[in-house]
Amino acid sequence: MPFDFSAKAGGTSLAAAEVLFPQDASTEDVVLHCLHTLTCEKDLDTAFYLFLKAVGSYYHAARAQIFEFNVRDKTISNTFEWCAENIPSQLVEFHCLPLADFLEFIDKFSSDGEFYLDLKHLREQGESADLRVPYADDCDCMMASPLLHEGRIVGFISVDNPTQHSGDLSLLRSVSDIVQVELEQRRLLERLEHMSYTDTLTGLRNRNHYDRLMKEYEERTPESLGIVFASLNGMKRINNAHGTAYGDQIIIKAAQVLRENLSGTVFRIGGDEFAVLSEGISREDFERETIAMHSAFAAERDFSAAVGCVWRADVENVPSLLLEASETLNAGKQAYYQSLFAKGEVTSHVGASGELVREIAEGRFMVYYQPQVNIHTGKIVGAEALVRKRDAAGAPIPPNKFIPLYEREGIIAHVDLFVMAQACAAMRVWLDEGFDLHLSVNFSRVTLLQRGIVDTMRKICEQNHVPPSHITIEVTESISKMDQKQLQELLRSINEIGFTVSLDDFGSQYSNLSILSLMDFDEIKFDRSLVDKLEENQKSRVVMENSIKMCHGLKNVSTLAEGIETAGQLALLKSYQCDYGQGYFFSKPVPPEEFRRLLETGIDVFL
Ligand code: C2E
Ligand code: MG
Ligand code: MG
Numbered sequence: 001m002p003f004d005f006s007a008k009a010g011g012t013s014l015a016a017a018e019v020l021f022p023q024d025a026s027t028e029d030v031v032l033h034c035l036h037t038l039t040c041e042k043d044l045d046t047a048f049y050l051f052l053k054a055v056g057s058y059y060h061a062a063r064a065q066i067f068e069f070n071v072r073d074k075t076i077s078n079t080f081e082w083c084a085e086n087i088p089s090q091l092v093e094f095h096c097l098p099l100a101d102f103l104e105f106i107d108k109f110s111s112d113g114e115f116y117l118d119l120k121h122l123r124e125q126g127e128s129a130d131l132r133v134p135y136a137d138d139c140d141c142m143m144a145s146p147l148l149h150e151g152r153i154v155g156f157i158s159v160d161n162p163t164q165h166s167g168d169l170s171l172l173r174s175v176s177d178i179v180q181v182e183l184e185q186r187r188l189l190e191r192l193e194h195m196s197y198t199d200t201l202t203g204l205r206n207r208n209h210y211d212r213l214m215k216e217y218e219e220r221t222p223e224s225l226g227i228v229f230a231s232l233n234g235m236k237r238i239n240n241a242h243g244t245a246y247g248d249q250i251i252i253k254a255a256q257v258l259r260e261n262l263s264g265t266v267f268r269i270g271g272d273e274f275a276v277l278s279e280g281i282s283r284e285d286f287e288r289e290t291i292a293m294h295s296a297f298a299a300e301r302d303f304s305a306a307v308g309c310v311w312r313a314d315v316e317n318v319p320s321l322l323l324e325a326s327e328t329l330n331a332g333k334q335a336y337y338q339s340l341f342a343k344g345e346v347t348s349h350v351g352a353s354g355e356l357v358r359e360i361a362e363g364r365f366m367v368y369y370q371p372q373v374n375i376h377t378g379k380i381v382g383a384e385a386l387v388r389k390r391d392a393a394g395a396p397i398p399p400n401k402f403i404p405l406y407e408r409e410g411i412i413a414h415v416d417l418f419v420m421a422q423a424c425a426a427m428r429v430w431l432d433e434g435f436d437l438h439l440s441v442n443f444s445r446v447t448l449l450q451r452g453i454v455d456t457m458r459k460i461c462e463q464n465h466v467p468p469s470h471i472t473i474e475v476t477e478s479i480s481k482m483d484q485k486q487l488q489e490l491l492r493s494i495n496e497i498g499f500t501v502s503l504d505d506f507g508s509q510y511s512n513l514s515i516l517s518l519m520d521f522d523e524i525k526f527d528r529s530l531v532d533k534l535e536e537n538q539k540s541r542v543v544m545e546n547s548i549k550m551c552h553g554l555k556n557v558s559t560l561a562e563g564i565e566t567a568g569q570l571a572l573l574k575s576y577q578c579d580y581g582q583g584y585f586f587s588k589p590v591p592p593e594e595f596r597r598l599l600e601t602g603i604d605v606f607l
Helices: 027-040 044-058 099-112 119-128 170-196 207-219 235-242 244-261 283-299 318-342 351-361 403-408 412-432 453-463 477-481 484-497 514-518 538-553 567-575 592-601
Strands: 063-070 075-083 115-118 141-149 152-160 224-232 265-270 273-279 305-313 365-374 380-390 438-442 471-476 500-506 523-526 558-561
Touching: 027 044, 027 170, 044 063, 044 075, 044 152, 044 170, 063 170, 075 099, 099 115, 099 141, 099 152, 115 119, 119 141, 141 170, 152 170, 207 265, 207 318, 224 244, 224 283, 224 318, 235 244, 244 265, 244 273, 244 283, 283 305, 305 318, 318 477, 351 412, 365 412, 365 438, 365 592, 380 412, 380 592, 403 412, 412 438, 412 453, 412 471, 412 592, 453 484, 471 477, 477 500, 477 514, 484 500, 523 538, 538 558, 538 567
Parallel strands: 380 438, 438 471, 471 500, 500 523, 523 558
Antiparallel strands: 063 075, 063 152, 115 141, 141 152, 224 273, 224 305, 265 273, 365 380
């Protein structure tokens, strides 16, 4: 073998693949080399560039090119090209030219197969030339060989200005078959890949594609990102009532609404679920587009969709933004279920939501009360309302066993509102009995995302004749993941009605100090994890003492320590000027009757 190609082919860098054949390289050597290049190089463009470079080098030519026909558009394009130094590219110029201009050329392929053309000579003959050559003026001679597919000419490979082996058409003839087979295989693979990333019903990108993008987001984060999740309501019912063909039409229509109103990339990520990701979009544009999308969905008579939209600049963590969008979507879905329920259109078997509502109605949930105590006077100032669920046999199930699940399913609002209603009803009785007290209820971020939630909360108070100023809404730091504008608006309306807001679990592993500067809270609740190390850990004492000081430095913020279990912890908190306490040391969460007794008797732990 006169030259060694093993070290040159197969790389991905163009520069690394410099190939110049020795004068005496045989056609077979070059064919072998070309074959090797095409089969070893993964990237299509690089493979064909290297291949054409080998062909061009063999002929000492100015260019080597591949032209392909597009039968549907009746055009021809230069799809791959190699040019010698200082020779201009024709890729742009020779793109989608009319196939009609090449008819004589194609005829020549039919009659001669591959051929050599002395273009200079033909041009000199001018009008009398018997072959119209739609070819570049800088080309004096050329060689070309047709690419055949099932006997039809589908393109050609050509070499411009060959200065060596120029009469030798055997190389072009040999490689044209290889090129055609390789092109077909690669295009087939491309088509297969396209199919595996495309949803056949809507033509949208599919779940695979979405998952691939999610993987990509592990490596990079977009500058800004707008996310829309949309889920069609009641697809199962639609399919059952009208058949799946009709259901398919609904899905196609929904895809159209998304595609027409949003500029981002639309994915169909589940049977009736879509995701739209708009990278680099401004907040204004995103809002404008989503408003248009909402109205387009609202105008649809045959179906409705629950939608969750989130936009963020300086995205740090795409998964948490996705979670937020899906929580917003779930809240929307929830509203849909509630509307069905109100209309009496659903019974117990509409998914988890219906089942939960049924369980609440059957009395499977109860509210326990854990006293909150003024650390300095020892007086019970109120309680935290904590939900409990009874299993089928009546045994209590603790909230962490079911709350995360309901949050994931987006149906937690039922629980939160039930607890609030129970707490308000109990509160009315206790207020009437002359106890002046305050109740705290926990609200999940998912609940707070629900449209119209503050109005619902206000109505619950109204129905029970409880002034909202007697109710504290406990939220956790996770709400800071909400869109800032939306969050501020939410807190403003909660405050406006008269509720107070407490930041729960402060100091737990997930908490972040910045939340205190982002928004105003009426109370900070220090997490049990801080309290339970107070006695044995000097650092915990420093953290706790200074955190309490910091809260007192903020305007009108009271402090409450959770999980107080010992007299020692209580004494330390008292010395740090913590305002209120809650924990087993005073009382475990207890049923309402028992809490009522505690209100009467007081808690006897202050010696
Ligand atoms: P949380 O809001 O931080 O409630 C305090 C939890 O700490 C309660 O657990 C309470 O029983 C427990 N606890 C209080 N004092 C002590 C103590 O001295 N020692 C120990 N070891 N534990 C103490 P619980 O009732 O199991 O509730 C767990 C969490 O479930 C709550 O944490 C809250 O995040 C959530 N949760 C409870 N009820 C509701 C509700 O109605 N809605 C929502 N969204 N979440 C709720
Ligand atoms: Mg709480
Ligand atoms: Mg807590």
